[in-house]
Amino acid sequence: MKSAIHIAISLAALTVSTSSLAGDVKAGASVAQSCIMCHGEKGLSSMAGTPSIAGQPEMYLASQLRDFRDGKRHNEVMSLMAKPLSDADIDNVSAYFAQFEIELKKR
Numbered sequence: 149m150k151s152a153i154h155i156a157i158s159l160a161a162l163t164v165s166t167s168s169l170a171g172d173v174k175a176g177a178s179v180a181q182s183c184i185m186c187h188g189e190k191g192l193s194s195m196a197g198t199p200s201i202a203g204q205p206e207m208y209l210a211s212q213l214r215d216f217r218d219g220k221r222h223n224e225v226m227s228l229m230a231k232p233l234s235d236a237d238i239d240n241v242s243a244y245f246a247q248f249e250i251e252l253k254k255r
């Protein structure tokens with residue numbers, strides 16, 4: 149009985165943690181200063197050839213940044229941009245851009 153309650157509590161904690169962001173949005177905002185000239189103020193890009201990163205899943209952004217940094221994904225610009233980022237920088241800047249919600253409308 150006790151363990152059933154325990155499992156219920158752990159599941160509740162899991163639900164809460166998946167709906168919130170893992171990185172620190174505030175710390176990410178300062179890392180993002182070096183990204184917004186290409187990706188746009190809130191990650192909504194208006195530059196040809198540069199994707200919007202606003203509202204993309206935090207885990208996706210973080211994995212792509214690690215891939216650029218670690219040489220698994222190659223791009224002249226992004227490989228350079230990601231090189232100096234620590235794991236914490238990556239988590240935080242990913243949380244920063246993931247915090248925005250994208251709404252779709254027909255043109």
Ligand code: HEC
Nearest residue numbers: 179182183186197198199201209212213223225226229241
């Ligand atoms: C000089 C312009 C420039 C700057 C500055 C820049 N990026 Fe990029 N970014 C790009 C371009 C161009 C691509 C597309 C790369 C490709 O085609 O593979 C890209 C791709 C990405 C992607 C992959 C998006 C996807 O949909 O797969 C992420 C994530 C990303 N950038 C994050 C960042 C972050 C975080 C920073 C700041 C630390 C940053 N970028 C700074 C130009 C830039």
